[in-house]
Amino acid sequence: MNNNSSYTIEEVSQLLKISKLTVYDLIKKEELVAFRVGRQMRVDQQDLERYKSKNRTGIVQEDNYFSAENKVSQNNNKQVVISGQDVVLDMLSKYIEKHTSLTPLRSYNGSLNSLVSMYNGECDIVSVHLYDGDTGEYNLPYVKRLLVSQPFILINLVCRNAGIYVKQGNPLNIKGWSDLAQSQITIVNREKGSGARVLLDEQLRIHGISADSLRGYENDLTSHFSVASAVASGQADAGVGIENVAKMVNVDFIPLIKEQYDLVILKTKENLQLLKVIKEAVSSKEYRSQLEQLNGYDLSVTGKIIFES
Numbered sequence: 365m366n367n368n369s370s371y372t373i374e375e376v377s378q379l380l381k382i383s384k385l386t387v388y389d390l391i392k393k394e395e396l397v398a399f400r401v402g403r404q405m406r407v408d409q410q411d412l413e414r415y416k417s418k419n420r421t422g423i424v425q426e427d428n429y430f431s432a433e434n435k436v437s438q439n440n441n442k443q444v445v446i447s448g449q450d451v452v453l454d455m456l457s458k459y460i461e462k463h464t465s466l467t468p469l470r471s472y473n474g475s476l477n478s479l480v481s482m483y484n485g486e487c488d489i490v491s492v493h494l495y496d497g498d499t500g501e502y503n504l505p506y507v508k509r510l511l512v513s514q515p516f517i518l519i520n521l522v523c524r525n526a527g528i529y530v531k532q533g534n535p536l537n538i539k540g541w542s543d544l545a546q547s548q549i550t551i552v553n554r555e556k557g558s559g560a561r562v563l564l565d566e567q568l569r570i571h572g573i574s575a576d577s578l579r580g581y582e583n584d585l586t587s588h589f590s591v592a593s594a595v596a597s598g599q600a601d602a603g604v605g606i607e608n609v610a611k612m613v614n615v616d617f618i619p620l621i622k623e624q625y626d627l628v629i630l631k632t633k634e635n636l637q638l639l640k641v642i643k644e645a646v647s648s649k650e651y652r653s654q655l656e657q658l659n660g661y662d663l664s665v666t667g668k669i670i671f672e673s
Contacts, residue, residue: 370399370406370407371409372404372405373387373388373398373404373405376396376407376412380416384471386486388405388443388471388486389486390415391405391407391443391469392443392445392488395415396412397411397414398411400467442465442466442467443466443467443468443469444460444467444468444469444488444489444638445470445488445489446468446470446471446487446488446489446490446491447470447471447472447473447478447482447487447491448471448472448473448475448490448492449472449474449491449558449587450491450524450625451658452521452522452625452658452661453470454470455654455655456468456521456645456651457470459648459650459651460641460645463644463645464641466638466641472587473557474554474555474557474558474559474561475491475493475494475506475559476494476506476556476557476558476559476562478490478491479492479506479507479510479511479628480510482511482628482630483511483514488635489627489628489629489638490627490628491521491627491628492506492507492559492625492626492627492628493524493526493623493624493625494506494562495559495563495566495567495621495623497567497569502623502624503518503624503626504518504671507628511630514630515673516631516672516673517628517629517631517639517669517673518626518628518670518671518672519626519627519629519642519643519646519669519670520624520625520627520665520667520670521625521626521627521646521666522625522655522661522662522663522666523622523625523662523664524607524622524623524625524660524661524662525606525607525619525621525622526560526604526605526606526607526619526620526621526623527605527607527617527618527619527620527621528540528604528605528617528618529592529595529603529604529605529609529610530595530602530615530616530617531595531596531598531601531615532614532615532616533616534616536549536602538602538618539618540618540620541564541567541570541571541573541620542571544578544602545573545577547579548601549601549602550579550580550600550601551579551580551583551600551601551602551603552580552583552584552594552599552602553580553581553582553583553584553585553591553603553604554584554586554591554603554604554605555586558586559623560588560604560605561584563604563621563623580600583600585603588606588609589609589612589613591603591604592605592609592612593613595615596613596614596615605617607660608659608660608661610660611659619660622662624670627642629642631673643667646667647667652666
């Protein structure tokens with residue numbers, strides 16, 4: 365923890381012993397005051413103490429900092445939490461910040477964990493890439509199960525090439541999912557709740573491979589970049605991820621599936637403006653031209669409504 369007069373979101377979560385998503389939710393509900401420094405949100409020490417005091421006594425003492433001007437500013441800038449890890453979401457966040465009065469906040473959770481957070485009211489926009497081995501379909505089976513009681517809209521953002529990272533030259537001649545079970549191959553995995561972990565687990569189930577037979581299955585990391593970096597540095601022979609990251613880390617990539625990367629937004633009165641903003645963003649020339657600069661992405665169905673309940 366630092367000795368400054370303000371704290372990062374992570375530091376606030378540690379001090380209050382709550383998750384970072386809960387901190388974002390408190391900020392979104394205007395129960396905790398935050399300010400932006402570049403892309404980072406911070407909370408003043410005095411505002412954190414005010415929040416703690418309010419929840420101990422139910423009384424908030426007025427001070428000069430919490431002025432009428434600050435109150436108006438907060439009320440006019442609705443904050444929206446966007447959960448997911450792909451760079452296309454960072455680009456979307458910048459578009460929203462540039463073209464609307466909304467204030468986007470980023471949460472870097474995996475697909476399943478993001479959906480659970482949305483179910484708990486902690487996220488406004490969630491990205492998903494969850495493969496269902498029984499139907500061969502992406503996302504909708506999972507979203508329907510988790511948001512069974514809530515109306516939602518599923519919009520495609522991009523499609524991406526997913527597959528296996530291997531060392532340059534592919535010295536172990538890895539060609540597909542079944543090769544990962546070879547005794548001489550060590551993999552590095554993604555964390556539970558991530559789309560890449562779901563993809564691997566479903567492919568193992570389809571091919572009749574036990575997870576216990578994969579050397580390194582229990583070694584997990586929290587991003588495509590860290591998985592590719594582990595392969596590049598020789599810590600592992602292979603890992604599951606997306607093509608775009610392979611170009612950054614100098615590993616070879618074996619494309620095995622084109623995955624659907626969709627956005628989930630709840631259909632509520634409060635989200636009417638948000639839904640309009642997202643539809644406009646994904647159809648805009650400005651945002652799409654940025655997406656076209658990325659490797660391994662397909663925009664052929666970008667903006668398509670996959671499902672609406």
